[in-house]
Amino acid sequence: MRREWRACLLIVGLGVFTARADTPPSFAVAYSLDARPGAKAYVVELPQDAYAWASIDAGLGDVVVVDAHDRQVAAGLYVPATPTAHPTTLDAPLLAVPPSAGGVAGARIQRSTNGDILIEPGAAAVAGAPSDWLFDARQPVAAERLEFAPFDRDADLRIDIDASSDLQDWMPLVRGATVVTLGKGDGAVDARVVKLQGAPARYYRVHVARGEAPWVAGATPKVTLSGTVEDAAAKDEAPHRWLELSAANTTQSGQGVDYDYRLPAALPVTALRAKLGNGDAVARFDAIAIEGAMTGRQLGTLVVTSQGGDGRPLEVARARREVLRLHSATPLREPPHLLVEWQADRMVFLPEGDAPYRLLVGSHLGRRAAWPIADAIAALRKEGGPAWRPEPASTASVRILDGSKALDAAAAPFDWTRPLLWVVLLLGAAAVAAMAVSLLRKPKA
Template sequence: MKRLLLCVGLTAQAGMAASPADYANVIPIRTSGESAAWQFELDSSVYAGSVDPDLRDLAVFNAAGQAVPMTIRPVELPDSQVEQRASVPVLALPDGRRGGTGVDLHLVVERDAAGRLRRLEAQSTGEPTVAVEPREWLLDLAAFDRGIDYLELDWDAPRDKLIARFEVRGSNDLQRWDLLNADATVVMIEQDGARIERRNIDLSTTRLRYLRLLRTDDGLPLAGLRAEAGRTRHVAGSARVQWLQAASVERLGELDADKTRFLYVLNPAVPATDVKVNLSSDNAVAQLDVLASADEAPASGRWVRRARFVAFRLLQDGDVIDNGFAALTPGPRIRSLRLDSATPLAAPPDVVVGYRPARLLFLAEGNGPFLLAVGSASERYPDYPIEPALVSLRSRFGPEWQPAVADLGDSRASAGAKALRPAQQPVNWKRWLLWSVLIGAAAVVGGIAISLLRGSGEGRGEERQQPPEE
């Protein structure tokens, strides 16, 4: 896996040698925890800062200022949380230290041929003179092969005035135990009708097979302790539709608005998927063509029809009935919008467009914090071979694995408007020198030709002036 990520990383560094200073704006990427890959939703500041119709003027940089592998993609499912939760076997371990005589404790573990636990039993020898409540418990997490995030405890008694503290350790072989939580506290208190109850013990995601709970306080014993384990997984998908008001204008490029043509601009340019046209007059109807362009001032040949539908607004008994949303055919981001009506309309319709923000996915190559750079007239991210890395991650962590979800901070200026100006083309001195040599050679050849022609003309004149022989 490391080799695969390294190969992708080398491709990233070879494919893009730019830095955050080559982009108009930069936005901090906020991450929590560790993950091989991250993803986040592109917000309005990204769409406003990008000047490329396909959002290719974006880049993600690590703390060393190196570009990391990234891609932009839509996803199909909504964001969700998937929780796996189940009761786990709890075995109370006798505490011979409190009994009054020596007690030897033996743990009997029996597994089948596949290594699954078949029997777990604590046996003790010796007779403690005083019966004691258990202060230590063993939990089997065989049902959670991908780990757990928390425990939730419950017990039969007491149900009030309880504050209990635990030390939690984990193991795979029941011999070596790792400390997972040194001071986990559960509370159950009721007073004057108010009840405070906290029975969860949070754990960093652990894949250890067994847990051991050790009661560290001297409070009331817990009778009938039982436990449920849980694992919460965040699944990222496509965001809900967001709506953007289109601004009506009188002129776009070579076109002027009139009674059958209405012009609009979108700020920022977005990958619109739906449009809602609200006619301004009651009891009106119009056959509309929706045309779009990624340009700010599109030429006549730069408009693409994205929808055709009938818009209407009917008023009956005080109720308004109008057309719904119309779907747009797929295409690039829309910056300019145009409505062509088959019949004249009294006023420009009100237009809103719907879009689903795309997600940017990147591999966490190098150390964070990571930075998103936005907006450049010349820089474009290459097509990184990210998919093999994701396939490898899913093969290890399961087909439902998704990159962790990050979010964006506040945008700040980097190179500013300078990054949005096209770079000046350097003077091609070799080309000019070649043309100079060619023109000079042509002049020399022309001069020689003229000299030869003049010499030939003078010779013929001398021949004509010679007298005839007698």
């Protein structure tokens, strides 16, 4: 009797697990991968249309890499290597910002098409020594040291130094630094160096908080900036791409207008621009990410003029967006165009199993296993050195597998193996109970 129970339980259990092994979760599409043999790891960039199948709620967990036998290989989202940098020292001229009367708009500061600093004096410019000076490092520099050129006369200054990447938003680096030159010869005091520390930036502002700058009017003083710059050739990041969208829907909203834009897929957005129509000269937009029927997330403000072209981009936190809205408090003659910058995700995988490999995307049930891929890539970087990178792989042909059925929870096949496993467990428990009762009823020897 006990042998029969055991045999039944073994047969049913083997049937359950065999069925589970023979019915892997379905996926929407499959991309064949072109990968050069012999590499220790590969990295592939997700194509734009893959985001139409990858579920937002899954966080790209429904993107897997399989071998020729449809078995998952160790894979995960690729984290770029820390950018390499080298020291640099450069000389830059200080550009004076004309002073203005209090309470009146001062000089207008902007960038040219190639990034040069343009300073237009304000209507209320007044006579006197400037207190603000700008200089351009020509590239993003993580500043460590700023040295002023020798002064023509004694000076005792307290200065503030700020940094910016766009001449609009400034980040404080130093407050109340002392710059002093007194006398000449052996007893002279010459302190013209300021230590700096901060994120890389291209533009710097020197504000004289106390004292009068010793530079002669009309002259162009210089500074020497020392720090580190990233190696442009060694940057490890996916390229940024731009999409231009037309308004899909226009609705009145209070005194203003809402312009809605639908992206071709839920793409990872990084920046926004707006372009006005032919009949409009200036506009101010509130950028909103639509996240539901009644919810949205404020992304920032865009100010656009016809003279300024597209205006400077509004950088936003990288996230997948499907519908974006521009709200204008004043109606426009033509719906504006929205330019969206996005950056694709990348998958890194190890060459396990047999090639060729495929990239499967989009599934209601299928998920990528929790491989320790970050540890594996860290070990390969340590072995290969700072310049090591995974071998690039590319997506070739795409084939529709189960399409939208793989994403539909209602269309997903019923997982009958789960209740069958419960039946097996209950039968096993009943068998154990029967055996225990049999042993209790057996007369003692």
